[in-house]
Amino acid sequence: MKIKSKVWLEKNGKLIFGSGKSLILKAILETGSINKAAKRMNMSYRHAWGYVVSAEKRIEKPLLIKIKGGKNGGGAILTDYAKDLLRKYEKLEQKVNAYTDKWYKNIFLA
Amino acid sequence: MKIKSKVWLEKNGKLIFGSGKSLILKAILETGSINKAAKRMNMSYRHAWGYVVSAEKRIEKPLLIKIKGGKNGGGAILTDYAKDLLRKYEKLEQKVNAYTDKWYKNIFLA
Secondary structure: OEEEEEEEEEEOOEEEEOHHHHHHHHHHHHHOOHHHHHHHOOOOHHHHHHHHHHHHHHHOOOOEEEEOOOOOOOEEEEOHHHHHHHHHHHHHHHHHHHHHHHHHHHHHOO | OEEEEEEEEEEOOEEEEOHHHHHHHHHHHHHOOHHHHHHHOOOOHHHHHHHHHHHHHHHOOOOEEEEOOOOOOOEEEEOHHHHHHHHHHHHHHHHHHHHHHHHHHHHHOO
């Protein structure tokens, strides 16, 4: 048996940003490409792009800048807002996971 | 925008116990009846009972004792194991929720 936890941002009862979207943004940040990010996440380009568009609509901020052409056939970079959101979300998520494990041990296994 | 969090117990990647099941056990504990608990949760008796049976199977422990007959037409009480599980789960859940809110404020709104 182990404990699991999850955190997400909501607005008017609707999911705004959570672990799925953070993983896609992170993969785009690291690969510089929606296509490569989608492959890494085992999903279609369309699906990955859909996630980003849905996140942008809900957050009401641009998260990605698509770069056309160039010798690598274009790519995508995160806006400063997206980088900041991702960094903050990951920080919170890691903190919640770490403390949940710790408290689980204290409460359930002590 | 607000932060939400969730904790649950897993075994071999399968949900064992989480907020849904804890709410049903709590309602049975407080009402002494699966029927009354189901009504309070706005679900059918069948559905509530199904939740309990599924939790018992996954935890591999009895959670409820059904009491037949009597002037109140029977009822249900939680086993000591179930009471203990519920108490521990609620304690952990409350702690995680409270700290998630606090850290969200520190990380996102500071």
